[in-house]
Amino acid sequence: MALLEVKELGITFGGLKAVDNLNLSLEKGDLYGLIGPNGAGKTTAFNLLTGVYKPTNGSFVFDGVNLVGKKPADISKMGIARTFQNIRLFGNLSVIDNVKIGLHNQIKYSTFSGIFKLSNYFKKEKKFEEEALRLLKVFDIDKDADTLAKNLPYGKQRKLEIVRAMATNPKLLLLDEPAAGMNPNETIELMNTIRYIRENFDLTILLIEHDMKLVSGICEKLTVLNFGTVLAQGETSQVLNDPEVIKAYIGE
Amino acid sequence: MSNIKLKLKPNTKNNFITYAIMLALFLSVQVLDLTGSLSSLFKGLLVPICMYVILAVSLNLVVGILGELSLGHAGFMCVGAYVSAFFSVAFKEVITADWLRLIIAILMGGLSAAFVGLIIGIPVLRLKGDYLAIVTLAFGEIIKNLANIFYIGVDSKGIHVSTSSVDDLNLLPDGKAILKGSLGISGTPKDSNFILGFILVVITVVVCLNLINSRTGRAVMAIRDNRIAAESIGINVTKYKLLIFSISAFFAGIAGVLYSHNLSSLTATTKNFGYNMSIMILVLVVLGGIGSIRGSIISAVILTVLPESLRVLKDYRMLIYAIVLIVLMIANNNEKTQIIKDKLSIKNFIKNRKNAKMSIKEGD
Numbered sequence: 001m002a003l004l005e006v007k008e009l010g011i012t013f014g015g016l017k018a019v020d021n022l023n024l025s026l027e028k029g030d031l032y033g034l035i036g037p038n039g040a041g042k043t044t045a046f047n048l049l050t051g052v053y054k055p056t057n058g059s060f061v062f063d064g065v066n067l068v069g070k071k072p073a074d075i076s077k078m079g080i081a082r083t084f085q086n087i088r089l090f091g092n093l094s095v096i097d098n099v100k101i102g103l104h105n106q107i108k109y110s111t112f113s114g115i116f117k118l119s120n121y122f123k124k125e126k127k128f129e130e131e132a133l134r135l136l137k138v139f140d141i142d143k144d145a146d147t148l149a150k151n152l153p154y155g156k157q158r159k160l161e162i163v164r165a166m167a168t169n170p171k172l173l174l175l176d177e178p179a180a181g182m183n184p185n186e187t188i189e190l191m192n193t194i195r196y197i198r199e200n201f202d203l204t205i206l207l208i209e210h211d212m213k214l215v216s217g218i219c220e221k222l223t224v225l226n227f228g229t230v231l232a233q234g235e236t237s238q239v240l241n242d243p244e245v246i247k248a249y250i251g252e
Numbered sequence: 253m254s255n256i257k258l259k260l261k262p263n264t265k266n267n268f269i270t271y272a273i274m275l276a277l278f279l280s281v282q283v284l285d286l287t288g289s290l291s292s293l294f295k296g297l298l299v300p301i302c303m304y305v306i307l308a309v310s311l312n313l314v315v316g317i318l319g320e321l322s323l324g325h326a327g328f329m330c331v332g333a334y335v336s337a338f339f340s341v342a343f344k345e346v347i348t349a350d351w352l353r354l355i356i357a358i359l360m361g362g363l364s365a366a367f368v369g370l371i372i373g374i375p376v377l378r379l380k381g382d383y384l385a386i387v388t389l390a391f392g393e394i395i396k397n398l399a400n401i402f403y404i405g406v407d408s409k410g411i412h413v414s415t416s417s418v419d420d421l422n423l424l425p426d427g428k429a430i431l432k433g434s435l436g437i438s439g440t441p442k443d444s445n446f447i448l449g450f451i452l453v454v455i456t457v458v459v460c461l462n463l464i465n466s467r468t469g470r471a472v473m474a475i476r477d478n479r480i481a482a483e484s485i486g487i488n489v490t491k492y493k494l495l496i497f498s499i500s501a502f503f504a505g506i507a508g509v510l511y512s513h514n515l516s517s518l519t520a521t522t523k524n525f526g527y528n529m530s531i532m533i534l535v536l537v538v539l540g541g542i543g544s545i546r547g548s549i550i551s552a553v554i555l556t557v558l559p560e561s562l563r564v565l566k567d568y569r570m571l572i573y574a575i576v577l578i579v580l581m582i583a584n585n586n587e588k589t590q591i592i593k594d595k596l597s598i599k600n601f602i603k604n605r606k607n608a609k610m611s612i613k614e615g616d
């Protein structure tokens with residue numbers, strides 16, 4: 001059974017069909033790309049899958065559960081994590097605290113033990129610290145652990161968003177333009193990291209990206225959106241050579 | 253491993269400084285008192301100072317940590333003051349151990365305020381920003397006005413409530429009217445003193461600082477910094493908002509207990525439980541620095557002592573007070589003073605030196 005099965009998903013904003021009749025099937029372990037021109041509805045699709053918007057049509061089933069109508073927090077608990085196109089970090093908190101917040105539902109102790117510093121507090125806080133540092137190391141930003149998130153350079157902010165999403169221990173990771181604003185070297189490094197986390201964290205990844213080098217470099221399958229509808233779908237090389245797709249991109 | 257220890261330090265050190273300041277303030281008051289150099293005027297300010305510190309610190313939880321503007325803090329204080337005073341008067345003869353009655357009164361004041369905070373929070377916390385501020389202000393006023401409407405008495409048959417007059421309570425001869433409408437509650441035992449106030453301040457500060465540095469505190473600050481991201485990570489926004497709102501109201505209620513047990517008669521006016529008071533508490537929070545518990549403590553102490561110290565100025569007192577307040581606010585909010593503060597802070601000095609060294613090492 002597919003990990004994520006999207007069926008005829010659609011949403012309308014005051015007459016505008018931002019996403020229309022989207023069908024998508026992700027197998028466990030897929031590294032899948034969602035591409036398309038500006039305004040095609042890619043981010044809106046992510047917002048539907050994470051419960052930020054409620055679909056006007058269709059459904060999506062994740063891990064055997066229909067998630068339509070579920071709240072973002074519950075969808076996160078089900079195992080879908082995401083990053084944002086417009087970075088949304090907890091800017092006034094340190095880098096490591098951002099990751100610790102990502103670990104919120106992985107490591108738990110009560111507010112009561114926190115207020116009265118019971119032994120559970122120390123035990124679990126140590127775990128928070130170790131786990132957060134371990135994740136930061138994977139992305140090579142552990143040296144910035146004490147920096148405020150808002151003071152990080154742009155590329156590192158993007159990375160931190162991925163680390164924070166990873167901290168929720170997701171089965172499916174949605175990345176919205178992870179390479180935006182990165183230089184070519186950073187992009188290559190990012191591609192390696194994405195491959196690495198897919199292998200080592202047992203992840204399925206769906207990513208939105210405009211950088212075609214990244215898309216053709218790491219995505220095995222693609223869906224192309226244009227004006228909310230699916231223009232092409234399938235193996236990466238096949239899709240990228242589709243005349244319709246080329247037309248949509250050059251036609252911009 | 254040694255790395256981890258280093259990283260826990262900044263918070264712990266910061267909190268330690270806060271506790272040290274509190275201890276220093278407490279000891280200096282004790283020394284001044286022992287040497288007889290405290291004027292009776294200043295002695296009278298000690299309990300109010302503790303009360304304002306508790307109010308400012310607890311409001312800072314909502315304003316600074318949760319990032320929501322609440323203007324109803326005095327309303328929660330009102331609840332704590334009335335409930336605890338009612339209890340203490342009703343049980344003055346029943347519970348003869350003063351300390352036991354006082355502890356129960358404190359808990360009742362805090363818990364009743366927290367409960368009201370929860371009930372008000374459920375509809376109100378859906379609103380944001382200015383809307384939330386205005387609605388909390390309105391709720392605060394409602395609470396204050398309700399306190400003026402009710403007549404409540406007790407007799408051997410139980411509790412009697414009326415909204416018109418004492419006579420309407422139809423009390424048996426063994427009963428007594430405790431809450432008398434706009435006349436309030438009189439005969440509250442004068443249990444408040446500086447030591448009690450200081451203990452309550454310590455409890456408030458310890459609880460708030462520990463809360464901020466816990467898993468819960470991080471979740472709340474995440475909501476403050478970016479609600480959508482916090483939700484996407486699986487944080488239950490409503491739950492944490494209500495929790496912080498109630499904890500904040502709990503301590504406002506405790507400040508109310510301190511207030512009502514410092515006076516023999518309690519009435520609700522605009523000055524003590526109205527929006528004037530709520531705004532005054534907000535001023536303390538803003539002046540001390542939004543989100544800074546230590547700042548709230550210091551500004552509450554200074555702004556309570558200041559108007560009294562200005563008494564020599566007679567008619568010009570409140571004018572000078574207002575001017576000082578404006579100057580302090582501007583100075584505190586000024587970029588240049590921020591830069592000077594940063595330069596003066598030892599922590600940054602060390603950090604800058606470390607950074608300078610690192611950039612030499614890694615610079616390419």
Ligand SMILES: Nc1ncnc2c1ncn2[C@@H]1O[C@H](COP(=O)(O)OP(=O)(O)OP(=O)(O)O)[C@@H](O)[C@H]1O
Binds near residue numbers: 036037038039041044
């Ligand atoms: N909340 C909303 N209300 C109204 N219209 C919206 C809303 N969100 C998105 N849209 C519209 O839906 C369309 C798709 O937007 P979306 O952000 O999904 O595009 P995108 O494919 O992510 O584009 P880009 O590559 O520029 O990020 C756009 O026309 C946008 O204006």
Ligand SMILES: [Mg+2]
Binds near residue numbers: 042043044085
């Ligand atoms: Mg987008």
